Amino acid sequence: MMKFQGSHILSVSQFDRESVARILDVAKRMIPYASRQKRCNVLEGAILNNLFFEPSTRTRVSFGTAFQLLGGFVHETVGQESSSLTKGESLFDTARVISGYADIVAMRHPAMHSVAEFAEGSTVPVINGGDGANEHPTQALLDLFTIEAEMNRFNKNIDDLNIVLMGDLKHGRTVHSLSKLLSLYNNIHLTLVSPKELQMPDHVVSALDNAGHKVTITDSMVGNLQSDVLYQTRIQEERFASKGEADMYRGHFSLNKSVYEQHCKDNTVIMHPLPRDSRPEANELDVDLNDNNNLAIFRQAQNGVLVRMALFALALGVEDKLSQYEREVTWFSSKGN
Template sequence: MMNFQGSHILSVSQLDREAIARILDISANMAPYAARQKRCTVLEGAILSNLFFEPSTRTRVSFGSAFNLLGGYVRETVGQENSSLSKGESLFDTAQVISGYSDVIAMRHPQMHSVEKFAKGSTVPVINGGDGANEHPTQALLDLFTIQSEMMHFHKGLDNLDIVLMGDLKHGRTVHSLSKLLSLYNNVKVTMVSPTALQMPDSVVSALEDSGHQVIITDTMAGNLSCDVIYQTRIQQERFASKDEADLYRGHFSLNKSIYQQYCRENTVIMHPLPRDSRPEANELDSDLNDLDSLAIFRQAQNGILVRMALFALTLGVEDQLTQYEKEVNWHTNKR
């Protein structure tokens, strides 16, 4: 069993099925705290440094909210221009300083492998919130938690999963990390729907195939969307040389209710890491899907709180102490 306490969480490659099962179990235990049904102060006095050197809303806020829900304090730095990195300070030096102020650090950075470099200088656990087009391990874990939760309604699990990954698979770090996690399970069928120029990197495809899974690569939606889960991604404009280049591919794989009803199974679950691009020229997930019970994108986003709470508890070694630090909830919320 992986010893989480004091460890960095940098890549899904660190995790085996046993470690993932532990994270998902602890995540499920966080539900009453995230729903404000119980209050927990197990991390009272602890400090999270939330370092986001690339734009983020959901990931940044959910990291901070997760830490707050465990009783801790959050200090944020947003944008490289607001940090000493803009003055030429190295990631190692920044890590040496900030880790002295913190108990744990969550970090996003636009350059691949940058969080790993940063972690080498840190004296406290570092959790990767996304490093360029490389990885997004906490997103992959919350995606896996979501798939598991959604499949339970159909008496299915993570083994024998039939999933479609669609959109910008070349630059989408979320699908890179998720694919690596799926390779640990049994008899998974992965259909990859994307423009030829934006196909999944060969290394990710090979990892799935080498694990014995069926991989189908196609640039056609028709006939390829009958599955348990569709995981849609947006065109990652920030990874292209220009907006004009990104526009060449925008809107080619839009999913709306008509396409869903024509090609998908009746209960195919729809996922997306968000933000979805709702501009008419993109519109990868149409708003006419909003009334479908199978649209799981907002449940998926809420699950990020649970998973990040679990990772904080595990890396700081308090996952078995939660109930010792519970307090009676003395305010009311309709949050569910």
């Protein structure tokens, strides 16, 4: 198992199955704090620098929320135009300076491998919040946490599942990272549904093959959605050369109530990393599924707080001190009541 304390979290390739199990176990222990049943100030006085050089809502806010729920302070930089990177400063120099102001850094950047480059200059742990089309390790971990939690309802675990990944699999860093994590498990059947031009990269498919999983690659939804989990992704417009090119693929793999009832199992769990593109020309995940109890997308988003709390606790070495710093919640909370 990897050593967490003081370590960067840059890629899912760092993890073995034991390490993933440790993260998910610590994440479960965060439920009372995230649900406001209790509060915990184990990171009181610690500072997170949240550096987001690419647009983000859920990831950025959940990183900040996770750190604050453990009692820490959050400083944010949003957009490259707000930083000295626009003046030609290198990522190494930025890291050496910023890490001197913080105890840990969470970072998103549009360039592939940029967060690893930043980490080389950092004197504190760095957590990758997404580096271009490369990876999104914390999203993959929260996705895995969600799959495990949702499958518990049906007395199943991650081994032996039938999982569909659908949409823009070429540019979707969330499905790249999730697929690599799934390679740590046993006997999974993955069906990869996408336009031929947006298929999963060969190196990801090879990792799944090498893990002994059954992989089906198709450009048709018909007959291919009978699964335990259906993970839908949006067309990654920002990864295309032009909006016109992205528009060529919009709406081809829309999931709505009718499609679900015709092609999915009654208990197929629906996941999506969000944001879902609800524009009429895309409508990749219809609002007519909002009342379906198997729509897990909002539970999935909330699980991101738990997993990021766990990573902060592990990287800063406080995961076994949580109960010592528990307090009662003193305000009314609809979450905790």
